[in-house]
Amino acid sequence: MLMWFPSPYPDELFYSVLCRYYLSSGIKEHYLVKKQLFGTKAGVKMATLYPNAAVHAVLSQLPEGVFDGRDMILHHTPFLYYARMHPQQEREVLLDDLLQGRSKTPTHLWRTFPKGDYALRYCPLCIQEDTKIYGEAYYHVEHQIPLSSVCVRHRCRLKQITIDNPRLALNNKFYPLSTMETDREPDMDVTAAELQVSELVREYWRLPASVSPPACNNLYQTLLNSGYRTIVRQTGLNIDRAKLYTALCGYHEAEVVKKIFGENISGTMMNRIKTWEQLLPDRYILIQAMLDLPTKTVFDPEPIWDNLREKIGRMAKQGGFCTLRQVAGELRLKQYEVNAILRYYDMDPFWREVPAGKSQTARKGILRCTVDEAELERIRQYSQGLGYHCAGAFALDCMRYVMEKAELSRR
Template identity: 35%
Template sequence: MLTYFPSPYPDEWWYSVLCRYHVCSGHSKHATTISELYGGRLMLRSRLIPGGDCAAILSELPPGVLSIDDVLANHTLLPYYTRFFTIDKKRQVWEALRAGRGSGITSVRMQMPDGMEGLKYCPTCCRLDTQQYGEPYWHRVHQIPLLAHCPMHKIPLVTVPIKFTRLSEVFLPLVSIHCQEAVSREKAPWMEPLADMIAALLSGDYAPTVGYNNLHTALLNAGYGWTRSTSIRP
């Protein structure tokens, strides 16, 4: 049984919850907390795609404390990375993770457009979370590699350079990072619309329409391409 396991904050990334548990446990060594969480089993965590570690940890909590469905839907990036999966494929992935198995999703890009890899935070979110909850935490939406701006506050995210593979060995709570002010850099016109679109994809329940190419139709409606009944348009 895991004592002092924290309740997730709104939009808190699952890795962030584990980081706060490490702090609450009082352990000085990361390996001690890892052993306590997984009972000596080899588990990979801190990945952008959740694995069997979610179910393994929840099985050590009293029934009803946390729901695996709530964790997967609201505290991991699973909804984002399965946004174009069919309903049946989503169901298969969900059931595998519920059972403590891997999702089967591979080749997820870890690097941001500039080639960097690491954890990201919004300075304004950091300040407001500290005021409201007494501590900052890693927001899951900020960890999407394509995201450069906070969708809520429209300011650039700050990156803490670290390899995601390294995070399976250490706990790095945001409270241990000196949160700096918003960085000043040139803002491209596409950044804010992209941030809004990503946030919408994360929170919505999307799936492709079988046998119907929405992108193809949208391009045709915008005047690009051709159909069998029309010639090529300029």
């Protein structure tokens, strides 16, 4: 049983608290301190980004009620960042597994974790500030999430501690930040996009544990509204993925985009983004930063407006005499595109069905009207513009329209 354990500082990483325990224990041998902390589970990896059984192992060595495991996982590990895009119920299951010491890293995260020489990171100005306030420096949770490159508080670039074979080393030994050789010179040369991405990472991590993606996808809708829309015959509306990829490379460093999305955005990837099935927040965050969309809007259960649907809905409601060609002209779209959109929105056509050509059925009745040449020309032009093959067909349809309206109002 551990008799004493340090209280975590604000936003302190769980591993950092372990390091401070090590420091204050006065014991030099790392394995002995690991044994004290984890008991029979002394072989546990204690510095992974996604929390594991280490939290449960330490807390079960402490007298009951000293620390709240839930609080430790939510506020002292990046758990909420990595579980943010899960439905709330699934997140609770993941959390419960960790609290019970059954740790399973969600498989979608395995591939995305940084490998090689990625080590813990720090901000030189946070070190100064923390040392002043708390008497020692410590690792902050939000600095460790790989997508983040800037300390949001001080707007300077994060730096990485120097150790050999960091992944192995950090899991086996304690490297308290206050004992590490650190670069004290802040590097303020950061881009607006980098800062913005780091701010979003922090927001995704800090949102209340109950917040998950809503039923609507306002991020996707904003893409549609912002000119990344293409219209496809079969599926209706889609995102122009090549255009989006190019725009992302223009906004962020092309290298960053390549690291997060790969060489391009595949159709499957875009679908997973649209349906929130993409579980790592990184891709959403890069798109969101470029669109300058607030996190509140992304997680808002209220759908934002759809500018195309709004426009087409207004036209449908207005009613009156109109043809498909006219609607397409007003929307500056092709006729097949308007049809595809209507299918996508599950709306009924609200225009006159223009006959394709001269009717084959024998027509005996003849209707004549006399007009002067100027007016005839005007009628011809008008009927052509609306898509009628001749002025007579247009005239006939106008009369039908008036009669249909009259019948409708009589009902």
